[in-house]
Amino acid sequence: MVEGVDEMLEAMRTQLDAAETSMELDAARIFWIGRKGRLTAAMKSLGDLPEADRRDQGQRLNQVRRRFEGWLEERQRVLKAREERLQLESEAVDMTLPGRGPTAARLHPVTRVSRLLEEVFLRMGFALTRGPEVETEWYNFEALNVPKDHPARAMQDSFFVDLPGLVMRTQTSPMQIRAMEVAEAKTPLRIISTGRVYRRDEDATHVPMFTQLEALAIDDNLGLADLKGTLVTMVGEIFGARTRLRLRPSYFPFTEPSLEVDISCVVCGGAGCRTCKDGWLEILGSGMVHPRVLKNGGYDPHKVNGFALGMGVERVAMLLYGFDDIRLLYQNDLGFLQGFGDVIPSSRTVEEGRSS
Ligand SMILES: [Zn+2]
Structure with a gap:
């Protein structure tokens, strides 16, 4: 059976919002739309539905997929921007720090x-x-x-x-x-x-x-x-x-x-x-x-x-x-x-x- 579309959307949103790194985001993508993902499975199971429901449910699942992909892309942008900012901060040069001198000279x-x-x-x-x-x-x-x-x-x-x-x-x-x-x-x-x-x-x-x-x-x-x-x-x-x-x-x-x-x-x-x-x-x-x-x-x-x-x-x-x-x-x-x-x-x- 195909699970409720609203519940699916809510679970997707929660999972994407909770992702803090691109790795976690990738895990969410695989979880839902990977080869063995839950949404992928739901779409595969459409064939089991009666002819009358199939088209209707198929459209809804496609909408779910588009929304998921939209959210995923949005979250990717947010995380990427954050990672870039953190990297810039970590590589920043503090011009006010005292300089590092050469290694102390020693006599031969x-x-x-x-x-x-x-x-x-x-x-x-x-x-x-x-x-x-x-x-x-x-x-x-x-x-x-x-x-x-x-x-x-x-x-x-x-x-x-x-x-x-x-x-x-x-x-x-x-x-x-x-x-x-x-x-x-x-x-x-x-x-x-x-x-x-x-x-x-x-x-x-x-x-x-x-x-x-x-x-x-x-x-x-x-x-x-x-x-x-x-x-x-x-x-x-x-x-x-x-x-x-x-x-x-x-x-x-x-x-x-x-x-x-x-x-x-x-x-x-x-x-x-x-x-x-x-x-x-x-x-x-x-x-x-x-x-x-x-x-x-x-x-x-x-x-x-x-x-x-x-x-x-x-x-x-x-x-x-x-x-x-x-x-x-x-x-x-x-x-x-x-x-x-x-x-x-x-x-x-x-x-x-x-x-x-
Ligand atoms: Zn000796």
């Missing part, structure tokens, strides 16, 4: 460690100097007692500039001579110099451009004990007070005697591991300033003496932060570099905690 790990080292030396009374990265061969080699035939001066080791007599400095040591000249042979002289140096070298532990820290002290009665005291202070401040020091005789053209300095491994504490192999890590070269170098700087080697040391800042950064490929520092991978943002070397944290 090498800059960080350079400053860390500089602070330690500044506290010990050293003054910070900076020197040119394009140097004369005199300052970079000869004044430092590096003779013409020294392997460091070969084409495969240095970057020479197209102007004769100039080279990209291979070390920060030229600043020793420059500082001595500025000091005009006055003592005491205590300077450090940090900066970029250049060598034709590249593998997991070498890059063509790296950073050195140089320290020079000149006075009338300095000895290896003063050098050692400076090293112990510096190593303790940077790597922690429990770090041990090992001095080995070595050779550098600009110092005599020369010492290679090792520290007990910061990874294993000296027991031996993959990083250190035998418990020790080489971190810098040092020695008493060669008399010829003092003379080249304008000092009288019979009246004064001095010590000097030089180290690679990247090497210290790698040890403090714990990675073993120096090239990572210069690949401009922000993810990697920012990972070291606020890391305080763990050995320092431990020792600072201990002393407080």
Whole structure:
């Protein structure tokens, strides 16, 4: 039997008015005029009616269908307009909100460690100097007692500039001579110099451009004990007070005697591991300033003496932060570099905690 047309219309209206989303509206459409919908079923059942009623009832059901479709369309318009308004509101830009700044800038790990080292030396009374990265061969080699035939001066080791007599400095040591000249042979002289140096070298532990820290002290009665005291202070401040020091005789053209300095491994504490192999890590070269170098700087080697040391800042950064490929520092991978943002070397944290 076909249900009452009025009841059907009322139920349709109620259902359409209650629909709050296009999905609910679609459900109402399927419920009434879908393939198995109630109105569809009523129209299909017309065939069961007596001939006389069929035409009459058929017209009424068609009217119901038209009205339903009209209402449906109207409700669709209302819902669509509402959805558009909501979307606009959610995407609206509030011009009065405070702006979002760029991600906080961070210092490159090498800059960080350079400053860390500089602070330690500044506290010990050293003054910070900076020197040119394009140097004369005199300052970079000869004044430092590096003779013409020294392997460091070969084409495969240095970057020479197209102007004769100039080279990209291979070390920060030229600043020793420059500082001595500025000091005009006055003592005491205590300077450090940090900066970029250049060598034709590249593998997991070498890059063509790296950073050195140089320290020079000149006075009338300095000895290896003063050098050692400076090293112990510096190593303790940077790597922690429990770090041990090992001095080995070595050779550098600009110092005599020369010492290679090792520290007990910061990874294993000296027991031996993959990083250190035998418990020790080489971190810098040092020695008493060669008399010829003092003379080249304008000092009288019979009246004064001095010590000097030089180290690679990247090497210290790698040890403090714990990675073993120096090239990572210069690949401009922000993810990697920012990972070291606020890391305080763990050995320092431990020792600072201990002393407080
Ligand atoms: Zn180790």
